[in-house]
Amino acid sequence: MRLALAAGMTLAASASPALAQYAGGVSGSIEVATDERRRGLSWSEGDPVLRGSVSVPVSEGLSLDGTAVSLWGSDRHGGADAVIDLGPSYVRQLGGWRLSAEARYHLFPGASDQGYGEIGGGAGFLLGPASVDLFASYAPRQSAIGGDNLYLSASAMAGVPGTPFTVSARVGRSSGDVRDASRAARLRPEGAYWDYGFGVDYLQGRWSAGLRYADSGIEGPGSRHAGPSLIGRLALNL
Template sequence: MKLSFTVAGAALLLATQPAFAQGETDPPKEITVTGSVALVSDYRFRGVSQSDEEIAVQGGLTVTHSSGVYAGTWASNLAGWGTFGGSNTELDLYAGYKVPVGGGAIDVGLTWYMYPGGSDKTDFAEPYVKLSGTIGPVSLLAGVAYAPKQEALGNWSFTGANAQAVLAGGAYDNAGDKEDNLYLWGDANAGMPGTPLTLKAHIGYSDGNPGLGPNGTSVAPTGKYCDWMLGADMAIKGTPLTVGVAYTDTDIGRRESAYLLPNFSSTKDGSTIAGAQVVFSVSAAF
């Protein structure tokens, strides 16, 4: 469940762009290695907290060939949303092909979401297509991610009560069920002239399993919902650091998600993990 809405993702995307030296231009490298590390106050995936509304440490590494082929990995600690098991760590492996098209670029690839040491039924693959470009000072991106039917996306537990019963040794409502998942999203970023600030925005739409999968998790817990984000990043002059703040929210209401409780709530106070939240972040790209 790769982070999309904090500066960690933004820094990594920026870091993968070709760099050109001032004055004399060096020949492009065949292989480029880039990456980032980040500390975020809450790991939000498509608007839903994956870290129980607590701090997460994240990092990624991408290897890109001059042909446009790339591969990489990204990881974050987890807590609070279902029971991932093992080390409660998410490890994403991804690969794809990005080529220029007109004044923008098209990026086709696949992400494998895995949870080391946990249940292998929670791992799943998600192909994606992204189209990016610019309009004046604004960078735009539109994406489609479609995960075909897999057990990790299935409706194994119809309610949070059943998910809790499974943890106590009970049976799933519908063990082995396979479902698919569709995610549509758009991002916009704009640098503020004469300042180190970049404004950012995101909107997404999920359509998937309206229940709980293996280990009480779900990519689209209520089936269909929207998420959005507004924020800003500030590059710290003379350092590789960027600090960010973002307001993120979903249209998942308390009543709509009631059947998912207690899984779909903070372990601290029972509050919703899909509600409005301000997320702070600091990252370093290399």
């Protein structure tokens, strides 16, 4: 697990010697959380996780990002001990609008034939301490996920005036074509579904903490580790 975390951060941070001129902008974080839940599904099967992230600027608006998260033998991902997310991100601010695009490849150390890639893009609008974001992610047809996968989401975030607290809410929908039902169940158990949640975060200096409620519309046998959950996190921003 230590090797997986180190690999994710090292690969992103050492993508090219040419990045040295932007080294002053390198940022990262270390976080512990009570669950790794993505799009309403627990990837760590409800177990606590350790997360490490790094972002390396390449040019204005463009960065290379890496994140590694412990999964402790996740059944959802073929017994993987971790997930490592690697890829570029681009963000541009146009007045009050924020446009973004990204590509990610998800590696799963400890498991075979589980990796898959996806691309995404979104638009957000800033209004004082608040923001509203729309985002879409698409994973083209791949054998590891039994077809393709489209995820659409909307989120809102606002700082509480005069306090270090931020509140947020989000809703998303997963859909796509199924070629292999057993593999497609990794990301979409029982087919298309909605997920939603809301949270509160506290930021003080380089430390942050948060609580998030997450749930999904998945019912039946596929609802294992997809029901309501309260997730806590504590992070150090480097």
